[in-house]
């Protein structure tokens with residue numbers, strides 16, 4: 001972040017940890033620029049009884065962040081101006097006055113973008129760093145994986161032999177959706193930007209086909225790759241791709257409205273072909289992963305099992321340094337990353 005303003009507070013004579021944190025400085029219009037954020041440095045406060053200090057190791061960068069900084073009604077309140085940016089993290093307890101959180105333990109959950117987090121543990125849960133790489137807990141074993149699992153299985157309800165189409169297919173959610181659909185015996189087609197991503201989802205993740213939406217005729221390719229039509233469309237991007245998918249729906253198809261990343265930085269436009277839902281007697285349903293958090297252990301158990309069996313892969317794209325928060329954030333929208341985007345802090 002070039003235009004950051006660094007706030008330094010004078011500390012007392014004893015050595016104190018300094019916390020770098022990313023604040024929301026401004027509500028952006030369109031694609032956020034660097035002035036959206038402010039990097040602040042200030043001493044880590046003393047812990048009160050019941051609190052623990054977590055040293056953040058990784059911060060998750062998610063398209064949902066764009067929604068959280070908009071001053072509009074949504075499933076979570078907007079991040080207040082001047083406050084640390086909401087973010088999922090994974091980190092280690094380095095000090096504790098909370099009997100339930102021991103020094104050396106690792107935690108993950110929805111928190112904020114800072115090097116050190118003072119917490120009472122609310123919203124965080126303990127993880128085992130020996131079970132999987134830490135970044136996996138922000139990816140397949142974290143919020144994106146749980147989103148893919150419940151969105152596909154509870155809303156999409158795929159049956160063996162059906163055709164599942166997923167957009168944002170090389171991203172954190174889409175890559176898991178496609179792999180679970182394969183595990184369930186479906187014919188799976190992914191939509192992604194560029195040859196490298198299309199090759200990746202076919203050759204590494206086992207998709208049956210891929211459409212490069214940046215370089216190919218989407219409609220022609222849908223006809224070719226989904227000859228029997230589409231039974232489940234898992235939509236991560238909205239816009240033109242959603243419109244094209246609607247033209248190939250089978251009777252009683254299910255459309256999972258998970259996200260609309262193509263619309264997040266502009267005034268959103270609805271699908272022109274919405275009446276295809278009528279003709280197909282299809283169902284289009286939105287969902288929010290937080291409604292399933294109480295059941296996340298089920299998703300983690302199944303996905304952990306599939307990972308051990310080699311049926312499910314997790315891939316993370318790591319950018320280093322909290323100072324690079326903005327540069328990393330932009331990659332969500334430029335597509336300059338493969339897999340789950342995370343920021344390495346320590």
Ligand SMILES: NC(=O)c1ccc[n+]([C@@H]2O[C@H](COP(=O)([O-])OP(=O)(O)OC[C@H]3O[C@@H](n4cnc5c(N)ncnc54)[C@H](OP(=O)(O)O)[C@@H]3O)[C@@H](O)[C@H]2O)c1
Pocket residue numbers: 062063064143144147167168169170171172173174191192193194197213236237241257258259260261262263287288289290332333334335336339340341
């Ligand atoms: N409902 C929920 O509870 C929930 C929870 C988590 C995520 N989500 C949503 O799910 C979607 C995927 O999230 P994610 O975590 O998988 O993010 P991600 O890892 O950043 O993946 C999103 C993918 O979308 C593609 N993309 C970006 N701009 C695009 C555009 N204009 N048109 C088409 N594709 C575009 C990018 O790849 P390309 O290079 O292929 O363009 C990127 O890989 C997002 O819309 C997010 O908001 C919803």
